[in-house]
Amino acid sequence: xxxxxxxxxxxxxxxxxxxxxxxxxxxxxxxxxxxxxxxxxxxxxxxxxxxxxxxxxxxxxxxxxxxxxxxxxxxxxxxxxxxxxxxxxxxxxxxxxxxxxxxxxxxxxxxxxxxxxxxxxxxxxxx
Amino acid sequence: xxxxxxxxxxxxxxxxxxxxxxxxxxxxxxxxxxxxxxxxxxxxxxxxxxxxxxxxxxxxxxxxxxxxxxxxxxxxxxxxxxxxxxxxxxxxxxxxxxxxxxxxxxxxxxxxxxxxxxxxxxxxxxx
Amino acid sequence: xxxxxxxxxxxxxxxxxxxxxxxxxxxxxxxxxxxxxxxxxxxxxxxxxxxxxxxxxxxxxxxxxxxxxxxxxxxxxxxxxxxxxxxxxxxxxxxxxxxxxxxxxxxxxxxxxxxxxxxxxxxxxxx
Numbered sequence: 001x002x003x004x005x006x007x008x009x010x011x012x013x014x015x016x017x018x019x020x021x022x023x024x025x026x027x028x029x030x031x032x033x034x035x036x037x038x039x040x041x042x043x044x045x046x047x048x049x050x051x052x053x054x055x056x057x058x059x060x061x062x063x064x065x066x067x068x069x070x071x072x073x074x075x076x077x078x079x080x081x082x083x084x085x086x087x088x089x090x091x092x093x094x095x096x097x098x099x100x101x102x103x104x105x106x107x108x109x110x111x112x113x114x115x116x117x118x119x120x121x122x123x124x125x126x127x
Numbered sequence: 128x129x130x131x132x133x134x135x136x137x138x139x140x141x142x143x144x145x146x147x148x149x150x151x152x153x154x155x156x157x158x159x160x161x162x163x164x165x166x167x168x169x170x171x172x173x174x175x176x177x178x179x180x181x182x183x184x185x186x187x188x189x190x191x192x193x194x195x196x197x198x199x200x201x202x203x204x205x206x207x208x209x210x211x212x213x214x215x216x217x218x219x220x221x222x223x224x225x226x227x228x229x230x231x232x233x234x235x236x237x238x239x240x241x242x243x244x245x246x247x248x249x250x251x252x253x254x
Numbered sequence: 255x256x257x258x259x260x261x262x263x264x265x266x267x268x269x270x271x272x273x274x275x276x277x278x279x280x281x282x283x284x285x286x287x288x289x290x291x292x293x294x295x296x297x298x299x300x301x302x303x304x305x306x307x308x309x310x311x312x313x314x315x316x317x318x319x320x321x322x323x324x325x326x327x328x329x330x331x332x333x334x335x336x337x338x339x340x341x342x343x344x345x346x347x348x349x350x351x352x353x354x355x356x357x358x359x360x361x362x363x364x365x366x367x368x369x370x371x372x373x374x375x376x377x378x379x380x381x
Contacts, residue, residue: 014178051268051369053345055311055330057182076182076205078330078345084372086342088213091180091205115178118211141305184309203309203332215340218307218332242305245338 005031008109011127013117014092026112051080052089054127068108069098077127090127091115132158135236138254140244141219153239178207179216181254195235196225204254217254218242259285262363265381267371268346280366305334306343308381322362323352331381344381345369 012024028034056075063070072095079089097109112127139151155161183202190197199222206216224236239254266278282288310329317324326349333343351363366381 051345053328053330053347053369055182055309055328055345058185058312074180074182076180076203076330078342078369080345080369084370086345086370088205088215088342091178091182091207091213093180115180115205115207116211116213182309185312201307201309203307203330215332215342218305218309218334218340220307242307242332242334243338243340 007031007034007107008111009034010110011112011114013114015117017111017113050082053078053080056094067099069096069105071096071098075127092127134158134161134234135238136161136234137237138239138241140241142244144238144240177209180205180207183221194226196223196232198223198225202254219254261285261288261361262365263288264364265366265368267368269371271365271367304336307332307334310348321353323350323359325350325352329381346381 006029009026009028010024011026012021016024026037028037054075054077056073059071059073061069061071072093074091074093076091077089078086080086092112092114095111095113096107098105099108100106114127133156136153136155137151138153139148143151153164155164181202181204183200186198186200188196188198199220201218201220203218204216205213207213219239219241222238222240223234225232226235227233241254260283263280263282264278265280266275270278280291282291308329308331310327313325313327315323315325326347328345328347330345331343332340334340346366346368349365349367350361352359353362354360368381
């Protein structure tokens with residue numbers, strides 16, 4: 001898999017998504033960009049001992065067109081701090097395009113639509 | 128599908144449910160009643176820009192009798208306000224009866240048993 | 255099923271789990287021990303009218319080896335008090351070993367790895 005391969009990982013707030021904006025807080029459209037962001041987060045996490053717990057609901061498959069499934073999944077993320085304090089970090093939904101590639105399902109596109117438009121929430125980590 | 132068709136959508140608190148009470152906060156037993164409530168909520172939502180995010184766990188099928196499945200599903204609802212504030216809005220379980228109708232699974236009955244008995248939570252929206 | 259049958263139910267915090275500690279807050283390794291704890295909780299619950307609502311995400315099957323599946327599942331637990339107050343009680347993941355026994359899937363081992371290391375959370379109830 002080439003690093004220049006096209007994909008889309010995006011984090012955007014619900015109001016912006018509804019306005020049809022294309023650029024949210026996170027916007028990675030090649031595999032190389034994604035890998036870059038993942039690496040930088042792994043560094044940062046050394047200094048921030050939070051745990052982010054994602055719980056997702058069942059995935060709703062909405063459509064199948066030109067070899068790709070469109071799907072939607074609700075999520076909640078709970079953050080637990082080092083001292084045990086817990087808070088609701090983010091709630092929203094994943095809007096995904098999934099392709100079958102060599103027998104495995106792979107994300108071609110994942111747009112995270114956060115119910116909140118608070119930027120501190122959206123910038124910190126991939127959701 | 129006729130509008131007088133019988134169904135049941137009910138929201139009730141756990142203590143009331145355990146006492147065997149039939150009437151909770153929401154009680155719709157025809158399709159017409161349900162459609163009425165849905166319409167009125169859509170109006171209200173214009174003025175209340177909250178987002179209610181439901182995350183549900185796996186559905187547990189408990190029984191199959193006289194053409195209907197009995198099933199139970201835990202849920203959590205998180206409310207996000209316009210300013211980004213998030214709170215736990217409701218937690219509880221769905222107690223459902225599901226029938227297969229023309230190849231599709233349809234709810235014949237959905238009782239929402241809320242763990243909380245606070246009425247502000249229960250009245251506001253269908254859960 | 256004999257009461258001396260070996261199993262493992264353990265609740266442990268994430269930091270302890272990562273250090274490879276074997277003993278957490280809960281540690282039951284026979285069926286008799288588990289039944290004992292369950293009985294004592296049922297007594298206690300008479301005096302504590304809280305409701306603990308678990309919502310779990312999809313189960314990820316990681317491995318199949320020597321007749322047992324290794325699986326992992328994220329969870330969130332919300333506690334609702336008698337007066338309707340709700341709080342995030344625990345978030346974390348289940349690390350399980352599941353065997354097929356007479357056509358049914360059964361837990362041979364369940365380790366609850368809590369994201370929080372606050373002991374009040376971990377001691378109170380099985381998660």
